[in-house]
Amino acid sequence: MSLSPTEENYLKAIFKIAEKEKKAVGTNSIAKQMDTAPASVTDMIKKLADKDLINYEKYKGVSLTPAGNKAATNLIRKHRLWEVFLVNKLRFAWHQVHDIAEELEHIMSDELILRLDAFLDYPKFDPHGDPIPNAEGKFTLRTQMSLSDMTLLQSGVVLGVKEHQTEFLKHLTKLNIKLGSEIKILEITDFDLSMRIHIDNKYEEVISKTISQNLLMKRN
Amino acid sequence: MSLSPTEENYLKAIFKIAEKEKKAVGTNSIAKQMDTAPASVTDMIKKLADKDLINYEKYKGVSLTPAGNKAATNLIRKHRLWEVFLVNKLRFAWHQVHDIAEELEHIMSDELILRLDAFLDYPKFDPHGDPIPNAEGKFTLRTQMSLSDMTLLQSGVVLGVKEHQTEFLKHLTKLNIKLGSEIKILEITDFDLSMRIHIDNKYEEVISKTISQNLLMKRN
DNA sequence: ATATTTTTTTAGGCTAAACTAAATTTATTT
DNA sequence: AAATAAATTTAGTTTAGCCTAAAAAAATAT
Structure with a gap:
């Protein structure tokens, strides 16, 4: 059906x-x-x-139901694979790909997704760090935490983002924050929980709590 | 609109x-x-x-109207670019790509097509030898003729196919005929206009008039 | 030139996916 | 526990894209 x-x-x-x-x-x-x-x-x-x-x-x-879950995860799988294609192969920025993938995910051929997956080298995560379920609907799990839950002088690597809004992603790009960036917390302001951080040991920036909450990290 | x-x-x-x-x-x-x-x-x-x-x-x-023509050629452009993607990048066979491209052609982003075109290295023809119109709707023209219009002992190179039916394309593949194949006419049977041909100086086959009519050639 | 056939349009309906407004059920307050 | 609020469903429409059957126009044949 x-x-x-x-x-x-x-x-x-x-x-x-x-x-x-x-x-x-x-x-x-x-x-x-x-x-x-x-x-x-x-x-x-x-x-x-x-x-x-x-x-x-x-x-x-x-x-x-199990059938509904299968259909939903398969759609998410297709969406995320297409996002990888758009970013890794067509060189789109991470804030540009959601709407296009929203259309591409409905292309029906299973063979297409099989081949696309191979072409992309079987990626496990999409350009926003979200896991790509395999053909059986299983998601790869990782331990991760919000940057806002880390403490002073701790450092970690950006694994993903919680919020996918264009403006948020563009803002991160302006701050030189991307997947894989190393972030160290230099200072936390008690009043508003904003953070002064070091990005890749190169850029120093101040970010609001809203931002640190939406950054998913692997702690070093 | x-x-x-x-x-x-x-x-x-x-x-x-x-x-x-x-x-x-x-x-x-x-x-x-x-x-x-x-x-x-x-x-x-x-x-x-x-x-x-x-x-x-x-x-x-x-x-x-001019606007209608623009929309139509743009759709054909998108269809054919996606066919190139499917064959050249995802390694589909030429008989498998029509239906999938039929869906992909309706994805709306112009930026996507711009980038896809670049990713594919600005192809001028699709996997069936059909010209890909440029962004302004102009088709590249070439002089070509049906194999059925060539005569004994002439040879030429396969530029494209007139018929796109799956079964026809699979049959050509079985005969080792693909775009770029060199074909030499060894014999023509008066009765039914079938031809005995040499393919790439390697395979000898007999093909019916129906087939030779649907093969588009550049004569050597 | 009239009759017949073919092509095209009109009229009236159908289905999927949406809507608004009103009715009903469930949840929350007082 | 009754009153109010919130969530959900029902009822009745709408639009896009399709259909069949019948009517009208154009093309073809006698």
Whole structure:
């Protein structure tokens, strides 16, 4: 059974919400994620439940079935592989690739993804540091923490970003922060928890708590 | 103004029909090309005429306006560039790429095509030997002729194929015929115009008129 | 030149995916 | 526990792109 791009997007939205909140996913949160009216979500929910992609009880929210989970992770796999292609092969910047990958992820050929994966050398993480699930839907796990949870004089390496907004990513680039950058905390201001940091032992910058919270690190 | 994939496909269909038949393009021929009912074509024709992409007079058929022509050639450009990507980079065979490119051609980013073109080294022809229009919609022309129009003992190089059907392309592959192959006509049978040919001075095969008609050659 | 055939358009419907407004159920306050 | 608020569903429309059947126009044949 094949899914429309819209159906796939709903499954992905449900997956992403379920990732954060443990419990059943509500109509309203899906509506917000998809930027549609709650009534539209109810319609689609019924359709996906009929196809056994989600578990649904009226007024009780939804969760993905194994089949739905498979479809969602496969879409995420495709999205992230295409992002790797766009950045590593076509030399796009990391803030430019989300919307394009959002379209590319719906191309249907499985053979295409197989070959793309090989062409890219089987990457395990995308340009934002997010793990790329394998063909079975398994994500590679790593221990990582927000820079905001590290303390004075500690240092670490940037593994990824929590926030994917264009403006945030452009800002990081301006600060010379990228995946793999080494960051050392030189000073923490008690008042607002802003940090003075050393980037790759080369650039000294001050960053707000909002930024340090969204930087995912491996501590040295 | 942005076009839906369906609208783009109609423009492409009109372009392809207009390429062969000089006159105005009729509703029925579009319906056949698009595999839809003529009534659906009439609906869409009106919409495209409203957007000034085609010239349309009731019962008189249609033709592309400059804007429509631009959109159609751009779609063909994208299709053919993606085919080059699939064959040259992902190592697909030439008979596998049409359907996938049919989906990829509708990805909207112009920047993507710009970068893809550069990544592929600005190819002028696709894996079937069809010219790739440049960003302004200009096609590179070459003098070429069907193998069926060449005569005994002449030889030439395969530039492209007229027919794109999977089975035809697979058959050529089995005969060791590909773009760039040198072919010499050893014998022509008067009765059915089949040919005995030498391929790359290495393989000797007999091919029917149907095949020789669909092979486009540069004569030595 | 009229009759027949072919092509094209109109009319009326259908489905997927959205919407708004109203009704209903569940959750939260007082 | 009743009242209010929030979340969810139902009901009724909308739009794009398709369909079939019937009507109208153009092309072809007699």
